[in-house]
Amino acid sequence: MAYDFWYWPTIPGRGEFVRLMLEACGIPYTDRARDKGADAMLADMADHAGGPAFAPPYLSIDGSTVAQTANILFYLAERHQCGPSGMKSRYWLAQLQLTIMDLVAEAHDVHHPIGVGLYYEDQKAEALRRAAEFRTDRIPKYLGYFERALIAERGDWLAGAPWSYADLSLFHLVEGLRYAFPRRMATLAAQYPAVVALHDRVAALPELQDYLASDRRLPFNQDDVFRHYPELDAP
C-alpha cells in the first residue's frame, strides 16, 4: 500500500530528503499535498488526535504520524530494509542524518535569524551579520566533518555499500548549498573532494534518474529552506 506522504506542495524543503528516499528505494507513496493542496495538509494535521505531527514532513499511518525528517528516514530504512541494516550502521546513519538536518536548520536561520514570523526583508540586517559566520565557519565545519566521515568509511558511501538515505541527503544538502551560496561553494569545493564525489555519485544513481528528470522533483525557490539572496553570499 502506498504511503500517505505530506509536505508543503511548492518547495523541496525538508520533504525533499524523504522524497529522495521514497523514490530511490522504490517505496510507493502519494504526495498528498501536491494533489490536494496545503489547506488539506493543515486539515489533516489537525485531525490526528492520536500521535499528531508538530510540522511537516510526515507520513500518515493508521491515524497516527511518523514525523521529523530524520525519524521518517530511519523508519523507512528499517521497515523496507533499504540501505545498510546492521545496528551499528543504522545509528551511524541516523547520527549523520541528524547532523545534516542541523546544517539545514542553520541554512534556514541565515535568512531568518530573528524569527519565522517575520519576512526576510524585516530581518535583513541581522541576516547579513549571520551569513558571514555561516559562510566562514559553519559550512566548512560541517563539510569538513562529512569529508572526514567519508574518508573514515574508506568507500564510496557514508556507511559502506549499499548507498543509504544519508548519501541521498548529503547530495541534496550540497545541491541546496550550491543554490543558496554559489560563490562560497565554488571557493570551498576543492577542499572537500570526497563530499563532491559523493554528490556526483548520487546524481548518477540509476535508481534516481527517473525522479530527477520528472516534475515530481520541485525546483529550489525563494520560499524554501535554501534561498539565494546574492547579498548573503560571497567567495
Place this chain on the structure above:
Amino acid sequence: MAYDFWYWPTIPGRGEFVRLMLEACGIPYTDRARDKGADAMLADMADHAGGPAFAPPYLSIDGSTVAQTANILFYLAERHQCGPSGMKSRYWLAQLQLTIMDLVAEAHDVHHPIGVGLYYEDQKAEALRRAAEFRTDRIPKYLGYFERALIAERGDWLAGAPWSYADLSLFHLVEGLRYAFPRRMATLAAQYPAVVALHDRVAALPELQDYLASDRRLPFNQDDVFRHYPELDAP
C-alpha cells in the same frame, strides 16, 4: 561494561537528556569529561578515525561513536529495553524527542541569534528581537503540541506506560525554560496542565531521586543552552 559518555563537564546542556536516561534506566556509565576535563574530550573527539562525532554529547563505543542526543536515546532504549519498545512507540518517541531538541536549539538561538562564535553581549540587540517571538509564539506552539500529544495518549506518559526517555526530556525542557524564562513560564503554566503534571511526575520518579539530589546533576548556568538574561524574559 560502563559506557564512556562524553559531554562538556560544566553545563547540563544537551548532555543532560542523556544523563537523565542513563541514571533513570540504571545504565552504568562514566562521565568521562567530568573526570578528565574538556581537553580530554576534544582529544577523544579528534581520535575517532572511524565514525567521528560532530559534537558532544556522544557515547564512545569500540572506537566508534553514537552521537546526536536523540539518536543516543533511541539507541539506549533499543539496546537496554528501557521504556515502551513496540515499533510504533519507538518512532513516536523519537518524533517527540526530535521536536524537544528543536525547541532546545531555538532556546539557544534566542541568546545567540547571529552565531556561536560571538558573545551574547555582541548580539544582544538581535537577541532582544528574537526573544519576543520566542516567548510569544514559539514556546506556546511547542508546549501546546506536547500538551496535545499527552492528551492524545490519555495516560500519564508520552507513550503510555512505562515512562520513557521522552518523558524525562520533557521534564528537563520545562526545567530549562523555567530557568531561562521564569516570568513567561509563570504566565503560561496554567495553559498546559498536562505538561506541568508530567514534569511533576518525572520529578517524583523513584528511579531519579538519587541522581537529582547528587552532584552528578549539574546546575543550570550562564554558559548553558538555557540561560537566564532578565532582559530576554517578560510575562
